Amino acid sequence: MDGYNVAVVGATGAVGTRMIQMLEESELPIKNVKYLASKRSAGKKLKFKDEDIIVEELVPDSFEGIDLALFSAGGGVSKRFAPEAVRRGAVVVDNTSAFRMEQGVPLVVPEVNEDALYEHKGLIANPNCSTIQMVVALEPLRKIYGLKKVIVTTMQAVSGAGNRAIQELHDETKAVLEGKDYEPQILPVSGDKKHYQIAFNPLAQIDVFEEDGYTHEEWKMIHETKKIMNDQDIQVTATCVRVPVAVAHSETVWFELEKSGADVEKIKKILKTAPGVVLEDDPKNQIYPQAVNAEGKKETFVGRVRADEEQANSFHLYCVSDNLLKGAAWNSVQIAERLHALGLMRVPN
Amino acid sequence: MDGYNVAVVGATGAVGTRMIQMLEESELPIKNVKYLASKRSAGKKLKFKDEDIIVEELVPDSFEGIDLALFSAGGGVSKRFAPEAVRRGAVVVDNTSAFRMEQGVPLVVPEVNEDALYEHKGLIANPNCSTIQMVVALEPLRKIYGLKKVIVTTMQAVSGAGNRAIQELHDETKAVLEGKDYEPQILPVSGDKKHYQIAFNPLAQIDVFEEDGYTHEEWKMIHETKKIMNDQDIQVTATCVRVPVAVAHSETVWFELEKSGADVEKIKKILKTAPGVVLEDDPKNQIYPQAVNAEGKKETFVGRVRADEEQANSFHLYCVSDNLLKGAAWNSVQIAERLHALGLMRVPN
Numbered sequence: 155m156d157g158y159n160v161a162v163v164g165a166t167g168a169v170g171t172r173m174i175q176m177l178e179e180s181e182l183p184i185k186n187v188k189y190l191a192s193k194r195s196a197g198k199k200l201k202f203k204d205e206d207i208i209v210e211e212l213v214p215d216s217f218e219g220i221d222l223a224l225f226s227a228g229g230g231v232s233k234r235f236a237p238e239a240v241r242r243g244a245v246v247v248d249n250t251s252a253f254r255m256e257q258g259v260p261l262v263v264p265e266v267n268e269d270a271l272y273e274h275k276g277l278i279a280n281p282n283c284s285t286i287q288m289v290v291a292l293e294p295l296r297k298i299y300g301l302k303k304v305i306v307t308t309m310q311a312v313s314g315a316g317n318r319a320i321q322e323l324h325d326e327t328k329a330v331l332e333g334k335d336y337e338p339q340i341l342p343v344s345g346d347k348k349h350y351q352i353a354f355n356p357l358a359q360i361d362v363f364e365e366d367g368y369t370h371e372e373w374k375m376i377h378e379t380k381k382i383m384n385d386q387d388i389q390v391t392a393t394c395v396r397v398p399v400a401v402a403h404s405e406t407v408w409f410e411l412e413k414s415g416a417d418v419e420k421i422k423k424i425l426k427t428a429p430g431v432v433l434e435d436d437p438k439n440q441i442y443p444q445a446v447n448a449e450g451k452k453e454t455f456v457g458r459v460r461a462d463e464e465q466a467n468s469f470h471l472y473c474v475s476d477n478l479l480k481g482a483a484w485n486s487v488q489i490a491e492r493l494h495a496l497g498l499m500r501v502p503n
Numbered sequence: 504m505d506g507y508n509v510a511v512v513g514a515t516g517a518v519g520t521r522m523i524q525m526l527e528e529s530e531l532p533i534k535n536v537k538y539l540a541s542k543r544s545a546g547k548k549l550k551f552k553d554e555d556i557i558v559e560e561l562v563p564d565s566f567e568g569i570d571l572a573l574f575s576a577g578g579g580v581s582k583r584f585a586p587e588a589v590r591r592g593a594v595v596v597d598n599t600s601a602f603r604m605e606q607g608v609p610l611v612v613p614e615v616n617e618d619a620l621y622e623h624k625g626l627i628a629n630p631n632c633s634t635i636q637m638v639v640a641l642e643p644l645r646k647i648y649g650l651k652k653v654i655v656t657t658m659q660a661v662s663g664a665g666n667r668a669i670q671e672l673h674d675e676t677k678a679v680l681e682g683k684d685y686e687p688q689i690l691p692v693s694g695d696k697k698h699y700q701i702a703f704n705p706l707a708q709i710d711v712f713e714e715d716g717y718t719h720e721e722w723k724m725i726h727e728t729k730k731i732m733n734d735q736d737i738q739v740t741a742t743c744v745r746v747p748v749a750v751a752h753s754e755t756v757w758f759e760l761e762k763s764g765a766d767v768e769k770i771k772k773i774l775k776t777a778p779g780v781v782l783e784d785d786p787k788n789q790i791y792p793q794a795v796n797a798e799g800k801k802e803t804f805v806g807r808v809r810a811d812e813e814q815a816n817s818f819h820l821y822c823v824s825d826n827l828l829k830g831a832a833w834n835s836v837q838i839a840e841r842l843h844a845l846g847l848m849r850v851p852n
Contacts, residue, residue: 303814307656307755309705309746323703324680331677348789354672355795356658356746356753358807358821363786367767367809389813393755393821397658397705398747404705406656406742408757418716437712440697446704458707460716464738465652472707472742 157185158499160490161220161244163235164227165189165209166198168317169249172483173224178203180487182494190216191227214238221499224486225249240276243501245493247278247486254279254378261381263485264492265430266293270384271493276501278489281382282374283481284308284394284403289382290454290480291473292409294428295421296383299467300412303389306375307406310360311399311445312352314477315341319352320400327353327398342396352398360394369394402445403477406458410468418459421469425456430480435459443474451476452484506534507848509839510569510593512584513576514538514558515547517666518598521832522573527552529836531843539565540576563587570848573835574598589625592850594842596627596835603628603727610730612834613841614779615642619733620842625850627838630731631723632830633657633743633752638731639803639829640822641758643777644770645732648816649761652738655724658746658753659709660794661701663826664690668701669749676702676747691745701747709743718743751794752826755807760816767810770818774805779829784808792823800825801833 160177164170170191177184187202189209196211210216212231217223217239225232225239226249233252240246253259260270261279266289271278281289288306295301312319322340329336330353338349342359350357361370368376375392397404426433434443435457443455458472475481493499509526513519519540526533536551538558545560559565561580566572566588574581574588575598582601589595602608609619610628615638620627630638637655644650661668671689678685679702687698691708699706710719717725724741746753775782783792784806792804807821824830842848 305654305757307742309658309744327676328680331673331680342789346789350789350793351795354748355793356748357793358753358755358791359789363789366812367786367807389811391757391811391813391819393656393757393807393819395658395753395755399703399705404707404744406707406744408654408740408742437716440691440695440699440708440712442707444699444704444706446700458716458742462738462740463715464740470740470742 157183158221159186159188159219160184161188161190161217161223163190163212163223163225163231165200166191166195167226168313168320169226169478169482172478173226173486174200174202176479176483176487180491182487182491188216188220217242217244220244222247222490224490226482236277240501245276245499245501247280247489249280249482249486251282251374253277254281255381261378262489263289263382264488265290267382267384268492271489271496271498274498280482280486280489281378282371283314283477284310284371284405285375285378285382286481286485287403287454287473287475288375288405288407289379290430291407291425291456291471293383294424294431295411295416298424299416301383301388301409302412303410304379305408306392308392308394309397309399309404310394311401311403311477312341312396313401315344318344323352323398323400326351330354352396354398357396358393360396399445401476401478402448402474403481404443404445404474405472407471407473408462408468410465414467416467416469418461418469421459425459430454431456433457443472445474448474448476450479452479454480506532507570508535508537508568509533510537510539510566510572512539512561512572512574512580514549515540515544516575517662517669518575518827518831521827522575522835523549523551525828525832525836529840531836531840537565537569566591566593569593571596571839573839575831585626589850594625594848594850596629596838598629598831598835600631600723602626603630604730610727611838612638612731613837614639616731616733617841620838620845620847623847629831629835629838630727631720632663632826633659633720633754634724634727634731635830635834636752636803636822636824637724637754637756638728639779640756640774640805640820642732643773643780644760644765647773648765650732650737650758651761652759653728654757655741656755657741657743658748659743660748660750660752660826661690661745662750664693667693672701672747672749675700679703701745703747706745707742709745748794750825750827751797751823752830753792753794753823754821756820756822757811758818759814763816765816767808767818770808774808779803780805782806792821794823797823797825799828801828803829
């Protein structure tokens with residue numbers, strides 16, 4: 155074969171531009187790329203390697219002849235256009251939450267549940283950013299000891315809310331430093347009623363609130379983890395906080411294992427060779443994961459491994475990963491690479 | 504009586520200046536104030552209400568004639584000079600960690616364990632900032648339902664590391680926004696070997712590391728909570744993270760109650776009238792505690808109250824408080840007010 159025709163939907167966004175970068179770095183055989191976006195962005199020029207690509211307006215027929223379509227243009231766009239892409243024979247990797255919890259749609263983190271790809275019917279969902287890095291860190295331990303309970307607090311970067319949120323953090327921080335007024339318009343949730351200052355001010359809201367007081371982001375971490383790990387009995391609970399950070403999410407993860415026998419040294423040894431994990435855990439030398447070090451990297455950085463000294467089989471870890479890469483663009487392209495390697499890059503009949 | 508002679512040790516620091524402000528606002532009868540600091544700061548002029556007060560160099564005889572001495576000039580200064588103050592008849596409220604865990608030294612948060620003041624021998628310790636706001640939020644629930652376990656993640660403001668840390672956050676953030684280099688020299692821990700960027704970058708280290716991989720800040724939250732609540736059986740475990748925030752700590756607190764019968768509505772009702780607590784919990788209207796709103800206030804703001812939907816008697820809350828006020832200066836002056844009200848403002852024979 156001479157390579158795939160690949161479409162990137164939402165090519166001009168924070169994740170879209172990283173998808174292009176990940177495709178450029180990928181060993182996936184690519185014949186042609188097509189960049190799709192809203193009418194507003196159509197006509198813009200973006201590179202693919204050395205080539206100039208004109209962004210086209212997304213329409214159903216955009217997917218004629220496309221083998222692989224990577225979507226990251228919001229749930230509404232995926233709901234409308236992903237089925238059109240699949241109908242035209244394109245395998246879709248969708249980075250939005252539109253289809254994640256739909257039965258029959260694989261929700262995949264390659265380090266955890268690559269096997270789920272065999273069941274795909276044309277569309278594979280990419281999980282929520284904050285969920286991905288957590289399951290990458292926990293899966294190698296779950297495999298050996300089982301996982302009973304997880305309590306996670308996230309400190310999430312604003313880039314998860316897109317380029318306009320990055321700009322708002324920048325402009326607002328500058329205004330605060332200069333003692334000037336600034337009217338927030340994006341964060342915490344662009345579509346919600348009120349907007350608050352993120353500069354020097356954590357916001358305990360990511361996505362909208364559910365009836366039970368959890369945010370939808372917290373709901374995603376709970377339910378996506380169970381689906382990815384294929385175990386509804388794992389107890390997961392979460393508090394998700396947006397912090398004044400541009401890129402890379404940091405998470406404190408407390409977890410209880412099913413089986414006894416683990417200790418800090420064993421856990422560190424397992425994580426040291428775990429796929430997609432880089433262990434950064436050397437308190438004596440002040441080595442622990444940091445957002446600024448994780449930015450631009452594909453791995454999940456794990457450190458601060460400690461025992462809960464009062465509860466058996468229970469531990470802490472701290473994980474940091476680039477939310478735009480492993481949390482979104484890289485995990486999507488990695489799924490595509492695995493589809494290719496497993497001979498699954500086709501819409502089944 | 505015509506009022507107390509009050510000394511503020513470390514008067515020029517981040518906490519010291521707030522101690523002065525809290526004394527100005529206090530109903531404590533004050534006859535005279537004396538501002539003490541290192542030789543470097545001696546000679547500076549600071550206000551007390553409308554009066555100019557010259558900062559004096561701290562020496563043992565500074566405490567002659569002093570009734571009340573508030574210390575916040577580092578553990579070393581307290582270790583050396585607090586006994587000198589007590590010897591000269593001054594009651595000491597010490598905001599450092601020097602004597603907190605010493606047997607016979609009350610460690611007091613007035614909303615929680617005011618009764619411990621009756622046992623003082625001249626010196627009362629003010630707990631760690633991140634501990635104080637957590638126990639203020641949990642005590643009203645513990646009183647009714649008992650407290651079995653707490654898992655806390657803190658997102659702590661840099662002002663906990665003093666005025667130089669606030670300056671570093673400011674200057675470094677400005678440098679990052681302007682694309683300039685900046686060499687961190689204070690954070691995460693001024694006395695530790697390495698210093699890291701705090702601008703747009705959470706740092707999972709507050710205070711130095713212990714042998715078991717916990718930081719000393721985490722150790723303090725664990726052991727001070729048990730001492731303040733006077734119950735060694737409460738399981739407490741913590742991860743403390745420094746975040747790019749100037750003032751006010753934010754904490755995610757997961758807790759399991761001893762007894763059954765609590766629910767989210769009951770917990771909110773209890774917190775609504777709890778001393779020192781302001782309930783800010785209205786997800787439908789996007790109301791939850793925020794650092795920028797807590798700054799300059801004496802209360803602990805609590806919200807995001809939710810049930811752990813998979814574990815009985817277990818809940819989340821989110822609490823935010825001004826680390827320099829309730830976490831330090833206000834709690835110290837509040838202790839002094841209670842000592843006065845209870846007739847305990849004297850060094851026992």
